[in-house]
Amino acid sequence: MNRRAAILLGVLLAALLVLPVIANDYLLSVVILILFFAFSGQAWNVMMGFAGQLSLGHSLYVGVGAYAAAAIYVHYGIGPWAGIWLAMLVCVLLGSVIGFLAFRFGISGVYFALLTIAFAEFTRIGFDHLDWVGGSGGFFLPVVRRDVNDLLNLRGSPVMFYYVALALAGGAFAFCAWLLRSRVGYYWQAIREDQDAAQSLGINTFRYKMFAIAISSAMTGVSGVFFAFYYNNLFPEQIFHISRSIELILGPIIGGLGTLFGPVLGAVVLTLLAESITEVMSVLGLEIPGVKQVFYGLCLLVVVMFLPNGIWPTLARRLGLEREGGRGGHG
Amino acid sequence: MAEAQLAVRSVSKSFRGLRAVSNVSFEVRAGHIAALIGPNGAGKTTCFNVIAGAFAPDSGEIWFEGRRIDGMRPDQICLAGIGRTFQLVKPFAGLSVLDNVIVGALRHNKRVSDARRKALTVLGRLGLEEKRDQPAAALTLPDRKRLEVARALATEPRLLLLDEVMAGLRPTETDQMVAVFRRLIEEHGITIVLIEHVMRAVMALSDEIHVLHHGELIASGSPDEVVRNPAVLDCYLGEEAV
Numbered sequence: 001m002n003r004r005a006a007i008l009l010g011v012l013l014a015a016l017l018v019l020p021v022i023a024n025d026y027l028l029s030v031v032i033l034i035l036f037f038a039f040s041g042q043a044w045n046v047m048m049g050f051a052g053q054l055s056l057g058h059s060l061y062v063g064v065g066a067y068a069a070a071a072i073y074v075h076y077g078i079g080p081w082a083g084i085w086l087a088m089l090v091c092v093l094l095g096s097v098i099g100f101l102a103f104r105f106g107i108s109g110v111y112f113a114l115l116t117i118a119f120a121e122f123t124r125i126g127f128d129h130l131d132w133v134g135g136s137g138g139f140f141l142p143v144v145r146r147d148v149n150d151l152l153n154l155r156g157s158p159v160m161f162y163y164v165a166l167a168l169a170g171g172a173f174a175f176c177a178w179l180l181r182s183r184v185g186y187y188w189q190a191i192r193e194d195q196d197a198a199q200s201l202g203i204n205t206f207r208y209k210m211f212a213i214a215i216s217s218a219m220t221g222v223s224g225v226f227f228a229f230y231y232n233n234l235f236p237e238q239i240f241h242i243s244r245s246i247e248l249i250l251g252p253i254i255g256g257l258g259t260l261f262g263p264v265l266g267a268v269v270l271t272l273l274a275e276s277i278t279e280v281m282s283v284l285g286l287e288i289p290g291v292k293q294v295f296y297g298l299c300l301l302v303v304v305m306f307l308p309n310g311i312w313p314t315l316a317r318r319l320g321l322e323r324e325g326g327r328g329g330h331g
Numbered sequence: 332m333a334e335a336q337l338a339v340r341s342v343s344k345s346f347r348g349l350r351a352v353s354n355v356s357f358e359v360r361a362g363h364i365a366a367l368i369g370p371n372g373a374g375k376t377t378c379f380n381v382i383a384g385a386f387a388p389d390s391g392e393i394w395f396e397g398r399r400i401d402g403m404r405p406d407q408i409c410l411a412g413i414g415r416t417f418q419l420v421k422p423f424a425g426l427s428v429l430d431n432v433i434v435g436a437l438r439h440n441k442r443v444s445d446a447r448r449k450a451l452t453v454l455g456r457l458g459l460e461e462k463r464d465q466p467a468a469a470l471t472l473p474d475r476k477r478l479e480v481a482r483a484l485a486t487e488p489r490l491l492l493l494d495e496v497m498a499g500l501r502p503t504e505t506d507q508m509v510a511v512f513r514r515l516i517e518e519h520g521i522t523i524v525l526i527e528h529v530m531r532a533v534m535a536l537s538d539e540i541h542v543l544h545h546g547e548l549i550a551s552g553s554p555d556e557v558v559r560n561p562a563v564l565d566c567y568l569g570e571e572a573v
Contacts, residue, residue, distance in 0.1 A: 183437050190434045193423035202409035202438045
């Protein structure tokens with residue numbers, strides 16, 4: 001990242017900080033959605049973009065993280081700030097099991113992706129029958145007055161949720177920026193580019209891939225906690241569904257895999273696209289199920305055909321936001 | 332005689348019944364340069380892959396600095412002090428030249444800033460410093476071979492396995508590369524085992540040459556002895572090399 005990009009980032013952050021002063025609830029809900037996808041996209045990007053391990057089952061961690069924090073809140077009254085740790089712990093354990101099975105026994109590429117889908121699917125079916133958290137009928141958090149902000153229990157107004165989402169997305173951005181520039185970031189990228197060469201340079205590829213899946217699943221679990229307390233209802237059919245995994249990974253792919261701004265940019269593009277389609281449809285008085293997915297598909301098609309590295313690398317070059325060559329695309 | 336730094340003892344490796352390396356033994360002393368030569372398919376690269384941990388040998392032992400290393404993983408072999416290059420180069424294509432070498436330098440430098448300094452020194456030594464910000468994918472083949480060497484050197488190995496790093500270089504470039512290796516040996520006492528078809532480099536560099544043919548070691552000795560060996564002339568070098 002060069003000076004110009006740093007200034008731009010600062011301006012963007014300042015604008016986001018004062019946004020609730022001018023924004024109405026609708027605009028705020030759209031930006032919360034963008035921040036949510038920016039955060040969860042960043043989490044997935046750690047695994048695929050940095051370390052090159054394709055997971056198509058990240059809805060598993062969203063769902064498990066959401067249910068873990070929601071369950072101890074509803075059943076034992078333990079608030080989400082403690083719940084986050086439980087969510088991360090459970091997600092890291094699950095991710096480690098999947099990672100161990102795959103990386104220890106040499107399951108990679110497409111087969112690894114299938115394994116991640118399988119875990120998400122049978123967890124979905126399992127939760128359908130888990131009556132402790134409502135089974136297939138859904139699990140609901142008590143909705144309380146929205147005019148009282150209780151940050152400790154994450155109950156309150158959209159403005160409060162907005163700032164929580166902003167903190168999460170901003171924190172994840174900074175954390176990933178730090179990771180990418182650290183020793184582990186270099187090792188992940190080496191593994192992504194060529195595993196044999198990485199190994200010949202002394203990198204324990206098993207250990208670093210396990211590390212990637214642990215961090216990615218923990219972060220995704222946190223996004224699940226936010227999801228649970230923001231929407232207040234959880235259905236296995238929705239939260240574990242493969243379409244959620246897809247929705248989560250489209251942002252980073254369209255924005256630019258392995259880049260820091262990619263997941264953010266992708267979240268902006270996709271959320272605005274989805275919202276404008278909904279808007280146009282309601283103006284036209286049409287109701288076509290699945291139209292959003294069709295547009296997601298088209299968007300992906302266009303990006304893959306014309307910008308195979310995603311929007312950000314090209315945009316950054318056009319705007320002069322990166323150094324010539326080097327690691328500019330990564331920051 | 333000092334104990335050998337690297338000892339390959341009766342190593343065999345087969346692929347689906349094909350004996351790629353058959354009962355091969357040789358030793359390399361610290362600070363020496365040994366060359367493995369032989370016709371295509373003689374088992375040279377397989378030999379390297381077994382030493383570097385890419386495959387475990389079917390039988391035999393490999394000792395490095397008094398430790399048995401056969402069967403260890405490639406990353407463990409690197410940590411033991413052996414660096415390698417790949418015949419079919421494997422650059423981290425999406426990373427810059429500098430970042431490629433930083434990955435290697437992180438072996439001994441925990442901090443990225445220290446690794447960067449080390450990487451820049453290594454790049455300077457191999458004449459790649461001006462290309463440091465280019466993506467590795469943009470390099471020409473000779474430069475990629477240099478990058479392979481730079482990346483392996485950045486791990487500060489005590490033994491370096493070089494698999495045809497001079498193939499495709501012009502004679503002057505070969506001489507430059509030879510000079511680089513000579514300096515490494517003088518300054519750091521590094522040991523080198525190289526696979527090479529470029530006899531100009533082999534003759535200029537090697538203290539001893541081991542000749543493989545059909546997976547078997549058919550001759551070992553000083554360059555002068557080997558080029559006069561009738562079996563070697565017959566299978567590999569041809570009359571004109573004498």
